[in-house]
Amino acid sequence: xxxxxxxxxxxxxxxxxxxxxxxxxxxxxxxxxxxxxxxxxxxxxxxxxxxxxxxxxxxxxxxxxxxxxxxxxxxxxxxxxxxxxxxxxxxxxxxxxxxxxxxxxxx
Amino acid sequence: xxxxxxxxxxxxxxxxxxxxxxxxxxxxxxxxxxxxxxxxxxxxxxxxxxxxxxxxxxxxxxxxxxxxxxxxxxxxxxxxxxxxxxxxxxxxxxxxxxxxxxxxxxxxxxxxx
Numbered sequence: 001x002x003x004x005x006x007x008x009x010x011x012x013x014x015x016x017x018x019x020x021x022x023x024x025x026x027x028x029x030x031x032x033x034x035x036x037x038x039x040x041x042x043x044x045x046x047x048x049x050x051x052x053x054x055x056x057x058x059x060x061x062x063x064x065x066x067x068x069x070x071x072x073x074x075x076x077x078x079x080x081x082x083x084x085x086x087x088x089x090x091x092x093x094x095x096x097x098x099x100x101x102x103x104x105x106x107x
Numbered sequence: 108x109x110x111x112x113x114x115x116x117x118x119x120x121x122x123x124x125x126x127x128x129x130x131x132x133x134x135x136x137x138x139x140x141x142x143x144x145x146x147x148x149x150x151x152x153x154x155x156x157x158x159x160x161x162x163x164x165x166x167x168x169x170x171x172x173x174x175x176x177x178x179x180x181x182x183x184x185x186x187x188x189x190x191x192x193x194x195x196x197x198x199x200x201x202x203x204x205x206x207x208x209x210x211x212x213x214x215x216x217x218x219x220x
């Protein structure tokens with residue numbers, strides 16, 4: 001069983017839709033990270049969370065420590081949001097990564 | 108601004124040649140890590156270092172070597188012994204005190220032809 005599970009694995013949305021990507025983890029963590037990776041591109045760190053909620057533009061990330069669950073929301077989705085979104089947790093001496101959610105936003 | 112710099116972003120090498128990927132951080136982080144990503148798969152740990160002059164093998168260390176002579180730098184060498192070196196490589200660093208902090212590099216995409 002993976003320490004970090006993401007859902008859905010693939011997601012297709014129409015431009016303007018509200019999108020939610022979920023992440024559950026099974027280990028004790030120092031922090032949870034949401035990363036973005038465009039096809040053929042590098043990694044961009046979107047958020048680092050240890051509690052509560054963070055917002056950056058159209059992106060919102062929440063974490064529930066008791067339930068070991070985090071969500072990444074994208075409001076008013078746009079084709080440029082098409083990418084793979086990766087959930088990662090840091091435990092103090094290493095990271096565990098989800099396998100990613102591939103998002104495609106159709107104009 | 109502090110951060111992690113990986114260079115280059117794209118790298119091409121001929122089969123049989125060793126190649127070194129650079130990872131530098133100016134965050135004063137003690138721990139640094141190297142991960143590998145294959146198409147359609149998650150990131151897997153190659154090596155990590157918790158302190159200068161010390162490093163540990165991860166899950167897929169065969170065919171790779173590292174050094175940690177300076178706190179800021181954790182270069183990864185992909186040797187000719189690595190059977191399938193074409194992949195995306197990601198460097199990360201962490202600090203636990205006085206507060207938890209973790210940063211990721213942008214990654215290096217290595218293609219061996």
